[in-house]
Amino acid sequence: MKSLNVLLSGMAIALLAGCAGTLGVPGEAREVVAMLAAHEHMAAAKPEEQRREFNAAQAAFEREATDVTRLNLALTLLLPRAPWRDDARVQSLLSGVGTAGDGQASPRRDFAQLLLRLVAERQRAHRDELRKAESLGQQLREERRRSEEMQQKIESLRSIDRDLRKSRRTP
Numbered sequence: 001m002k003s004l005n006v007l008l009s010g011m012a013i014a015l016l017a018g019c020a021g022t023l024g025v026p027g028e029a030r031e032v033v034a035m036l037a038a039h040e041h042m043a044a045a046k047p048e049e050q051r052r053e054f055n056a057a058q059a060a061f062e063r064e065a066t067d068v069t070r071l072n073l074a075l076t077l078l079l080p081r082a083p084w085r086d087d088a089r090v091q092s093l094l095s096g097v098g099t100a101g102d103g104q105a106s107p108r109r110d111f112a113q114l115l116l117r118l119v120a121e122r123q124r125a126h127r128d129e130l131r132k133a134e135s136l137g138q139q140l141r142e143e144r145r146r147s148e149e150m151q152q153k154i155e156s157l158r159s160i161d162r163d164l165r166k167s168r169r170t171p
Contacts, residue, residue, distance in 0.1 A: 029107040031068060039075040050079055067097045067108050074115060087119050094119075 042053050054076040061069040074093045077086050097112035 032071075032107045032111045035068075035071055035075060035111070038072075039078075042076065043079055047082075050076070050082060054079075054082070054084055061093075065096070067112075070094065070097055071108060071112060071115075074112075078115070078119070087123055090119050091116060 038053075042050055045053070057069070057073040057076045061073045063069075070093045074090045076082070077084065077090045077093070079085065094112040094116050097109055098106075
């Protein structure tokens with residue numbers, strides 16, 4: 001999750017730098033930068049404060065489902081170690097973030113697309129880890145089975161050895 005925070009901070013810097021070239025939507029760029037700053041603050045906050053922010057973002061979204069409330073709620077759903085973390089809901093929320101009405105580039109939409117890509121990448125990595133864990137679990141089961149077979153063979157050899165020693169001792 002640290003890489004997400006670094007990436008989000010980098011995005012904020014890039015958005016600030018790009019504000020001058022984004023005619024007509026510098027307010028959106030400022031909103032995105034403010035959202036990034038709030039997310040960074042929330043990520044470092046105590047769980048109680050995070051819970052309050054999540055509840056506030058949820059309530060704001062329920063009152064009015066705008067791009068800003070969608071993004072704010074999505075960011076609270078992306079907080080590291082938050083028990084309410086929900087990638088499917090984040091994807092649903094972010095897919096509803098629209099473009100600027102006149103066809104110009106939209107920092108909000110670009111930010112939502114970036115977050116969608118990050119969530120998709122995290123999910124892909126999680127699936128890969130699950131596959132790897134399953135593969136390792138299968139290997140472990142196979143090794144245990146082999147170990148048990150070897151143990152049985154050792155016990156059989158010991159039994160044969162004991163029988164041979166007994167037969168040599170008794171004339």
